[in-house]
Amino acid sequence: MSLLALVGLVAAVTLLSRVAPMVLLPVPDGYLATVVARLPAPLFAALAVLSLLPAGGHRPSLPAMVAVLAALVVAPRRSLLITVLAGLTGYLAAAAVLA
Amino acid sequence: MGVEWYQAGYHIHPTFPGMEHPSRRPPAATPITAALPVAVAIGVFGVIYGAAAVPVLGGGLAWWSSVLIFSGAAQFTMLGLLAAGSPPAAVVVATAILALRHIPLAMVLRPRLPARPSRRAALSWFLIDETTGLALAAPGDASRTLALGGAMAYTAWVGGTAIGIAGGSAASLEPVADALFPVLFVGLAGMTAASNSTVVRAVLAAVLTLVLLLVWPAIGGIGAVGVAILVAMAGPR
Numbered sequence: 277m278s279l280l281a282l283v284g285l286v287a288a289v290t291l292l293s294r295v296a297p298m299v300l301l302p303v304p305d306g307y308l309a310t311v312v313a314r315l316p317a318p319l320f321a322a323l324a325v326l327s328l329l330p331a332g333g334h335r336p337s338l339p340a341m342v343a344v345l346a347a348l349v350v351a352p353r354r355s356l357l358i359t360v361l362a363g364l365t366g367y368l369a370a371a372a373v374l375a
Numbered sequence: 376m377g378v379e380w381y382q383a384g385y386h387i388h389p390t391f392p393g394m395e396h397p398s399r400r401p402p403a404a405t406p407i408t409a410a411l412p413v414a415v416a417i418g419v420f421g422v423i424y425g426a427a428a429v430p431v432l433g434g435g436l437a438w439w440s441s442v443l444i445f446s447g448a449a450q451f452t453m454l455g456l457l458a459a460g461s462p463p464a465a466v467v468v469a470t471a472i473l474a475l476r477h478i479p480l481a482m483v484l485r486p487r488l489p490a491r492p493s494r495r496a497a498l499s500w501f502l503i504d505e506t507t508g509l510a511l512a513a514p515g516d517a518s519r520t521l522a523l524g525g526a527m528a529y530t531a532w533v534g535g536t537a538i539g540i541a542g543g544s545a546a547s548l549e550p551v552a553d554a555l556f557p558v559l560f561v562g563l564a565g566m567t568a569a570s571n572s573t574v575v576r577a578v579l580a581a582v583l584t585l586v587l588l589l590v591w592p593a594i595g596g597i598g599a600v601g602v603a604i605l606v607a608m609a610g611p612r
Binding site for chain 1: 408412432467475481495496499512551556562572581583596604608610
């Protein structure tokens with residue numbers, strides 16, 4: 277299979293995985309609606325941990341951990357911009373201290 | 376549908392069945408302001424992807440892969456497997472497994488999206504983790520936030536890829552990039568944690584995911600999504 281065909285196939289799989297649930301899934305009802313309503317915050321918290329841990333089970337860098345701690349401090353403000361700025365500030369501060 | 380809007384002190388906030396006792400929150404940002412950090416982070420990863428993809432795919436196909444796929448997880452996985460000499464079938468299977476995470480994302484968005492399937496199909500192109508979070512946290516029209524945030528993210532991803540292909544310095548960006556997505560997801564968790572009980576669930580999901588990934592690193596994103604679903608299922612019906 278050529279690389280062009282492979283990219284096309286991966287694109288088709290990804291597109292289908294987006295369109296199918298968006299079009300076919302009904303509006304959740306009953307217990308499923310309750311679970312779905314509870315899902316976003318745990319989902320993003322789990323993804324935060326997933327993206328923090330480098331592949332292969334290695335430990336994250338200290339500046340990255342400080343960035344996450346700084347982000348956690350301001351997360352209750354519910355502003356993504358402030359959270360990202362705090363995280364980057366924490367990262368740069370930790371990197372500067374370690375340098 | 377179970378969606379109810381009410382004025383919660385400072386801020387209009389959506390509730391769903393299971394969202395108990397929303398707390399008072401500061402005002403939400405406009406969709407563009409909220410989407411800007413997401414677009415910047417995605418653009419940075421686009422530069423890194425573009426630079427990494429050139430030796431494997433060539434410049435032209437690297438750019439087209441971002442135009443046609445628009446999924447950092449799928450594209451980085453494809454690159455890694457191709458660079459390791461994996462057969463095409465393994466690449467397709469791996470990206471298909473990664474794509475399963477679109478199901479819970481679509482599920483959580485579904486109550487806030489238009490009834491017309493054709494409109495939802497058009498919006499599905501912008502279904503990524505970050506835009507889902509923005510759309511869920513937005514006080515206004517979720518479909519508008521998804522489209523606007525998605526368009527900004529897509530432009531940043533394709534543009535960042537082009538910069539990386541053209542010789543953008545990925546080495547200087549990689550260390551900061553390691554911290555960008557965890558911070559973004561912390562922000563999205565904060566934006567979607569509308570009550571004390573959801574904060575507790577978020578913390579529990581983070582701890583359980585950490586333990587799971589330390590014990591079984593290979594389970595990756597499927598494990599993280601599975602933990603989140605189990606935590607959401609726990610408690611009273």
